[in-house]
Amino acid sequence: MRYSLSALGALALAVALGSVHAASPLLGAADARHLLVRTSFAATPVDVERYSTLTRQQAVDRLLSSSRQQAATPLPVWAEGPFLSPRRLRTATAEERQALQRERREQSEELRAWWLAEMRRTSSPLTEKMTLFWHNHFVSSDQKVRSPQLMYRQNVLLRRHALGNFGTLLHEIARDPAMVIYLDNASNRKERPNENFAREVMELFTLGEGHYTENDIKEAARAFTGWGVDIERGEFVFRAALHDDGAKAVLGRDGNLNGEHVLDILLEHPRTAEYVVEKLWREFVSTTPDTAEVKRVARVFKDSGYDVRAALRALLTSDAFYSPQNRAALVKSPVELVVGTLRQFDFSGADMLPFALTTAQLGQNLFAPPNVKGWPGGEAWINSTTLLRRKQFLERLFRETATPSAPVPDVMAARLPQPGMRAERLMRAMTDVRFDAQQWLGQIGGRDAGSVQHAVLAAAPSNTLPDGVQGLQALQLLVQDAVYQLK
Amino acid sequence: MNRRKFLQTAGAAAVTAVLPSAALAAGADYGKLLILVELKGGNDGLNTVIPYTSPEYYALRPRLAIPRDQVQQLDAQSGLHPALQPLMPLWEKRELAVVQGVGYANPNLSHFRSIEIWDTAANSTEYLSEGWLARAFSSAPAPRAYAADGVIVGGAEMGPFSGGRTRAIAITNLEQFLNQSRLAAPAAQARTSVLQHIANVESDIVQAAGRISTEYVVRTDFPPTPFGNAARTAAQLVGAKAGIAAIKLSLNGFDTHSGQQATQARLLKDLADGLAALKTALVEAGRWDSTLILTYAEFGRRPRENQSGGTDHGTASAHFALGGRVKGGLYGVSPALDRLDGNGNLAYAVDFRQLYATVLERWWGLDSIAAIRGRYAPLDLVRA
Numbered sequence: 001m002r003y004s005l006s007a008l009g010a011l012a013l014a015v016a017l018g019s020v021h022a023a024s025p026l027l028g029a030a031d032a033r034h035l036l037v038r039t040s041f042a043a044t045p046v047d048v049e050r051y052s053t054l055t056r057q058q059a060v061d062r063l064l065s066s067s068r069q070q071a072a073t074p075l076p077v078w079a080e081g082p083f084l085s086p087r088r089l090r091t092a093t094a095e096e097r098q099a100l101q102r103e104r105r106e107q108s109e110e111l112r113a114w115w116l117a118e119m120r121r122t123s124s125p126l127t128e129k130m131t132l133f134w135h136n137h138f139v140s141s142d143q144k145v146r147s148p149q150l151m152y153r154q155n156v157l158l159r160r161h162a163l164g165n166f167g168t169l170l171h172e173i174a175r176d177p178a179m180v181i182y183l184d185n186a187s188n189r190k191e192r193p194n195e196n197f198a199r200e201v202m203e204l205f206t207l208g209e210g211h212y213t214e215n216d217i218k219e220a221a222r223a224f225t226g227w228g229v230d231i232e233r234g235e236f237v238f239r240a241a242l243h244d245d246g247a248k249a250v251l252g253r254d255g256n257l258n259g260e261h262v263l264d265i266l267l268e269h270p271r272t273a274e275y276v277v278e279k280l281w282r283e284f285v286s287t288t289p290d291t292a293e294v295k296r297v298a299r300v301f302k303d304s305g306y307d308v309r310a311a312l313r314a315l316l317t318s319d320a321f322y323s324p325q326n327r328a329a330l331v332k333s334p335v336e337l338v339v340g341t342l343r344q345f346d347f348s349g350a351d352m353l354p355f356a357l358t359t360a361q362l363g364q365n366l367f368a369p370p371n372v373k374g375w376p377g378g379e380a381w382i383n384s385t386t387l388l389r390r391k392q393f394l395e396r397l398f399r400e401t402a403t404p405s406a407p408v409p410d411v412m413a414a415r416l417p418q419p420g421m422r423a424e425r426l427m428r429a430m431t432d433v434r435f436d437a438q439q440w441l442g443q444i445g446g447r448d449a450g451s452v453q454h455a456v457l458a459a460a461p462s463n464t465l466p467d468g469v470q471g472l473q474a475l476q477l478l479v480q481d482a483v484y485q486l487k
Numbered sequence: 488m489n490r491r492k493f494l495q496t497a498g499a500a501a502v503t504a505v506l507p508s509a510a511l512a513a514g515a516d517y518g519k520l521l522i523l524v525e526l527k528g529g530n531d532g533l534n535t536v537i538p539y540t541s542p543e544y545y546a547l548r549p550r551l552a553i554p555r556d557q558v559q560q561l562d563a564q565s566g567l568h569p570a571l572q573p574l575m576p577l578w579e580k581r582e583l584a585v586v587q588g589v590g591y592a593n594p595n596l597s598h599f600r601s602i603e604i605w606d607t608a609a610n611s612t613e614y615l616s617e618g619w620l621a622r623a624f625s626s627a628p629a630p631r632a633y634a635a636d637g638v639i640v641g642g643a644e645m646g647p648f649s650g651g652r653t654r655a656i657a658i659t660n661l662e663q664f665l666n667q668s669r670l671a672a673p674a675a676q677a678r679t680s681v682l683q684h685i686a687n688v689e690s691d692i693v694q695a696a697g698r699i700s701t702e703y704v705v706r707t708d709f710p711p712t713p714f715g716n717a718a719r720t721a722a723q724l725v726g727a728k729a730g731i732a733a734i735k736l737s738l739n740g741f742d743t744h745s746g747q748q749a750t751q752a753r754l755l756k757d758l759a760d761g762l763a764a765l766k767t768a769l770v771e772a773g774r775w776d777s778t779l780i781l782t783y784a785e786f787g788r789r790p791r792e793n794q795s796g797g798t799d800h801g802t803a804s805a806h807f808a809l810g811g812r813v814k815g816g817l818y819g820v821s822p823a824l825d826r827l828d829g830n831g832n833l834a835y836a837v838d839f840r841q842l843y844a845t846v847l848e849r850w851w852g853l854d855s856i857a858a859i860r861g862r863y864a865p866l867d868l869v870r871a
Contacts, residue, residue, distance in 0.1 A: 094745055094795060143599060287681075331681060361643065371600050373614050379684045380616065380650065384695075385643040385657035387688050391670040462674035462682055482674060482685040 024055040029454070031322055035059055037458060037487045038284050039316065040125035041336055042344035045443040045455060056317040063316075064309050067127045067163045070156075073118040076110040079152045083234040086146045106422070107148035112356035112366045115155065119339045120352060130162035130308070131155065132335060133283055135366075136374035137276075138173045138205060140182035142367045150178040150234055151367045166276060166306035167267050170205065174263055175236045177229045183372070185227040189242040195221040198262075200372050206266040208275040212251060219248040224259040267306065273298035277311055284315055286326045287378055293320050328459035328486040331381050334362035336487065337390060341397065341479070342433075344456075345440055351429035358393055362386050382485065394479045398435065398472075437472045447471040457483045515627040515851045517732040522721060522765075522780045525646065525735065526758070528742030529598065531751060532787035532804030533822060533833075535571070536585055540564050543824035544790075551747055551792045561585065565821055570752045573759040574807075577766065581815030583807060584868045588819040589842065590803030590835025594786060598742070598800075601785035606646045608840050608859040619843055620733055621651030623858040627851075629654070633730030634698035635691065640724075641717035642737050652687070656695045661720055668696035695729075703727040707768035710760040714738045718761040722768035725778075732851075741784065745795035758782075762809060776811035779850050779869060781842060790824055791831050802828075803835040806842070812870045838863055845869065 027035065032051035036043035040063070051059050078084070089097055119128040135158055142151045154176050161169035173179050174197075180186050183197035198221035202212045226243030229236060248257045253265050266272055277298045281289040297314040304310035315321060332340060338355050341347075359366065363386050369375050382390075441447050444455040449465050452474040461481040465474060478484060534551060538544050539558045558566030559575055565585070567574065577583040593611040595601045604611060608619035617625075624636040637648045639657040648655035658664040673689035674682065703726040709719040717736045724731055738758055743750050762780065769775040787804025803822070820836035828834060845865040847855035856862055 097745065097795070141599075144597065329679065329681060371597075371603060371614065376616055379681060382685055382688055383645050383649070383657075384655065384688055384692050385639075385645070387685065388667045388670060388692065389643075392667060395670065459678075462677065462686070463672055480670065480672070482677075482682055482689070485685060486681060 024057065026053055026055060027059055028052050031056075032059065033454075034322065034327055034458070035063075035316065037340070038321075038330075039063055039129060040343075041119065041129065041340040042125075044344060044346070045440075045445075048455075056322070057313075060313050060316045063126050064163065064313065066124050068122065068124045069127075069160050069162075069164075071115075071118045071159060072122065073114055075152075076107065076114055078107055079111070079114075079149060081149075083149060083232075084147070085232050085234065087231050104146065104148060108142050108151070108367060109353065109356060111148045111152055111155075112360075113351065113353040115366055116335070116339060116352035116355055116359070117350065119335070120342050121350075125343070127159060127162050131159045133280075134158040134162060134169065134173075136369060136377075137279060138169075138179065139369045139372050139374045140176075140178045141369055141371075145178045145181050147178070147181075147234065148367075150181070153234075154178040155367075161308075163308050163312070166301075166308055170267065171260065171263055173205075174201070174259065175227070177234055177236055180227060180229050180236060185224050186229050188221060188225050188227060189239075190222075190225045190244040193218070193221040193225055193244070197221075197224055197227075201263070201266065204372060206272040206275060207269060208271060208278075211269070211271045216250050219250045219257075220262045222246070222248050223250065223257045223262045227259055270302070273302040273306070273311075277301055277315070280311060280315055282377075284312075285318075285321050286329050290320055293318060328457075328483055330487050331378055332485055332487050333375070333377060333381060334359040334364035334386075334390075335366070337362070337485070338393070340487075341394065345435050347397070348434045348436075349429060349432035351425065351432065354426050354429050354433075357426075362389055362393075387485075390485065391480055394484070395476075397433070398476050398479060437475070441471055441475075447474075449474045453478055457481065458486055459483050515629075515732075515853050517629045517633070517851065518777060519850055520725065520731065520774060520778045521733040521846055521850065522778060523647065523733065523735045524758070524762070524780060524782045525602075525642075525737040526741050526754075526782055526784040527602075527737050527739040528784075529601075529786045529788055529800060530741040530754075530784045530804060531743060531747065531798050531801075532587075532806075533790055533798075534747070534751060535568050535755065536561075536587055536805035536821075537566050537568065538564055538821050538824065539566050541822075541824055544822075547791045547824060549792070550796055551798070561817060565817060568752070568755050570755040571759045573756075573763040574809075577763075577809055578815060582766075582811060582813050583809050583815050584813050584818055584866075585805060585807060585816075586818040586837055586842065586866065586868075587805045587821050588803045588833070588836030589783075589806050589839050590786070590833070591838055591840075592835070594802040594832070594835070596786065596800040596802075596830075598785055602646075605783060605785060605839055606649065608843055617650035618645065618647035618653075619840075619858050620647040621645075621649060621653040621655070623847055623851075623853060623855075624648075624653040624655075624732070625651040626857060627853055629732040630730065632698075633732065634695045634724075635729075635731055637733040637735065638695070638721075638724060638731050639735045640720045641713065642735070646735060648733075648735070654691045654694070656691060658720065658724075661699065661701055661723060665696050665699065665701070668692050671696075699724065699729045700727045705768050705771070707764055707771055709764045709768070710757065712757045712761065714757045714761040715764065718765040719768070722765060722772065725769065725774050726772040743788070743797045744793065744799060745797040747792075747797040766809070778810050779813065779846065780807075780809040781846065782807045783839065783842070787833065789831055790822070790827060790833060802832040808842075808845075808868055810869070814868050814870060816868075818866055818868060837866070841866055 029048055029052045032048045033043040036047050089100055092100060122128055140154055157172055157176055183200055184194045185197040188194040195217050199217045203209055222244045226239045228239055245256055250262055251265055274294055277294050278289045297311055300314045301311040338359050364375055444451050447470045449470050456478045461483050463481055465477055534553055537553050537558050539555045545552045557569045559572055560566040574583055595611050606618050607615035609615045620637060629636045635654045635656045637655040641659050643657055645655055671689040671692040673686045677683035677686045705719055705722045705726055709715040721734050740754055769778050783806055787801045788798035789801040793799055822833050840859045840863040843859045844855040844863040847853045847858055848865045849869050
């Protein structure tokens with residue numbers, strides 16, 4: 001097999017040069033593949049080869065050093081244009097209302113397609129993985145916010161700090177207009193405190209259940225009174241007249257606390273680093289966080305002043321991350337399945353609109369998690385409907401690819417109720433999606449079933465391939481195997 | 488204990504035989520079918536079951552109130568929306584129960600969150616991942632020879648069946664499902680628990696597909712609407728004796744923030760025509776007396792109409808129970824329009840979990856506490 005051979009070759013070379021200690025061996029193809037699939041949506045043959053000759057430390061350094069803070073995909077024009085206040089609907093006639101609502105729906109679709117396009121093409125997939133992680137941590141949903149522009153701005157914020165500082169991110173997300181609206185801080189005022197944000201910031205963003213009391217929530221809610229959004233401009237405002245500046249006590253600290261003070265108290269609490277690390281563990285390592293390891297990584301995280309990179313470095317170089325029992329142990333989310341497949345097999349096509357619909361059909365509608373807890377993930381991604389849809393999506397994607405010029409037929413043409421421009425755009429986008437099987441198979445070092453399997457699956461398939469199957473046919477069977485749903 | 492383990496430990500002999508034994512062991516009578524109908528978007532209960540003698544009703548709804556002379560009268564105070572006329576023969580036969588004021592404490596007004604509360608039988612502040620039917624079937628599965636515990640017709644969300652080890656299948660179109668099911672290839676042996684989960688899902692698909700035949704001919708005419716088609720598919724599954732304990736249908740579009748009058752009239756007509764046809768088809772299949780049909784929705788709508796000829800998200804609402812064994816009549820409490828809450832919404836009188844307790848205890852003969860996480864008094868609306 002080509003990977004292991006080249007990895008061995010590189011190892012021999014590195015040893016000869018005296019640059020490798022026994023304690024830090026090179027990854028080799030299998031470990032490189034594991035690291036890349038978990039952090040970068042896919043492990044392309046080229047990347048596997050590049051990473052296989054690095055040590056764990058070097059590999060993670062490379063992932064972290066190539067990260068970005070801004071998206072490179074061109075924006076939909078409205079995203080950074082003049083703010084379109086959701087309030088416009090109030091004074092609109094029934095007809096105008098319908099037009100505005102249609103416009104908003106189209107914008108949120110475009111926004112989904114834009115983010116997926118960034119995930120598909122970015123040079124730093126880890127940045128997008130972490131942006132998605134924070135989207136599912138600091139949840140807001142356009143279903144409530146009803147402003148694709150504010151959701152876009154939140155996405156920009158999450159990306160800027162995706163691999164930055166958690167403390168800064170917490171402070172900024174708390175003032176993020178989409179968040180202020182989503183968790184009702186917008187209607188949190190002195191005489192009528194709204195506890196929604198105060199509750200969720202403790203339960204879901206920092207401490208986790210069981211580490212605060214109902215009274216802490218009540219007091220914290222008072223500290224956040226007066227926070228709001230200027231809905232004409234879509235910006236955070238602090239309305240001093242609505243703020244309760246009496247004494248409050250939160251988690252044993254008292255004084256005339258304001259919202260920023262409460263966030264600082266939460267950041268000082270020893271549970272916060274552990275809680276976030278547990279969540280990172282479930283995202284990157286396994287479904288069952290190891291208590292001792294979580295404490296170790298949390299200490300690194302806290303001691304670094306909440307540097308997300310420090311936490312990831314500790315996690316992604318750990319023995320637990322590379323442990324055999326944690327391989328192929330996590331279910332790919334719909335976004336990972338779709339983006340990962342397109343990246344892994346280098347499908348052509350730039351417009352991700354059809355795939356925004358696919359991920360929604362598979363249960364992950366970006367910018368619209370089901371509730372403040374986010375997508376539950378794991379095994380919950382797979383039920384009879386979503387599994388058949390996943391398999392059908394993969395079947396269609398690889399069906400007509402024997403010749404590179406053949407278009408992927410209907411990725412989802414069966415469901416195209418909307419006439420007009422949108423339907424045309426979808427059709428065109430789907431026609432552009434192509435897979436060059438011959439070229440791809442040429443990259444993996446062999447057409448035999450074993451080579452294809454190592455390039456496609458995180459572990460041996462559930463159903464053994466029939467004898468003699470190879471090349472594209474092996475590929476088509478392997479993406480239908482249960483193990484392809486895992487990372 | 489997960490359900491497969493339960494089956495294994497329940498006795499290998501019983502499991503390989505025809506499985507009514509497993510169902511009997513758990514005490515469930517799944518010869519009785521439950522059909523749930525979700526009115527998605529939040530149907531306006533107040534214009535579905537109308538308090539046509541209430542001056543407050545007409546005051547709150549100057550544009551939307553249904554004129555008294557158009558109401559299909561149920562008693563001296565309450566009547567149905569005129570579009571529900573196709574249900575009146577059922578009412579007259581005492582096969583239609585109308586439950587008013589169904590809701591829960593501290594209601595949530597978000598579609599997503601509130602339907603999650605209904606689906607998981609949660610309190611308004613708890614987030615649960617398992618549906619109430621999933622919990623019921625996890626501890627008392629349908630017989631192994633059944634095609635499935637539950638089938639969702641015409642939707643993808645597993646709703647009350649989600650999570651847990653329940654055999655639930657979603658089908659939009661029978662032929663399409665049978666065709667797609669060829670993609671399911673359950674592994675004989677799964678190495679890890681997550682692969683076991685996928686293998687279970689795949690074998691559920693294969694099992695259902697193997698038990699469902701398209702040979703049964705439904706003679707009843709169904710309305711040519713999406714809901715009519717879904718109801719016909721349900722009738723087909725029942726007629727084909729696939730073996731299913733619960734079916735879920737849904738009708739979408741009840742989120743009538745503007746222009747409610749025409750929209751709701753059309754939707755309620757779809758609902759009533761579809762249910763009337765379903766009744767005929769179930770009689771044809773000999774299953775009307777062993778079927779309980781129950782409607783539900785995430786919430787009702789606000790009593791005071793809005794400025795756009797519509798209504799906003801509300802709380803308690805009216806729901807229907809239909810079937811050959813249903814004790815027809817009015818249940819619950821008619822809307823107290825003079826005692827609205829701070830948001831102008833109705834107080835609830837019947838906790839939605841009382842309807843679930845009715846299904847679990849009175850219909851299937853199960854204990855309900857584990858499935859709905861507490862003791863809720865069932866309603867006396869079905870005959871044994």
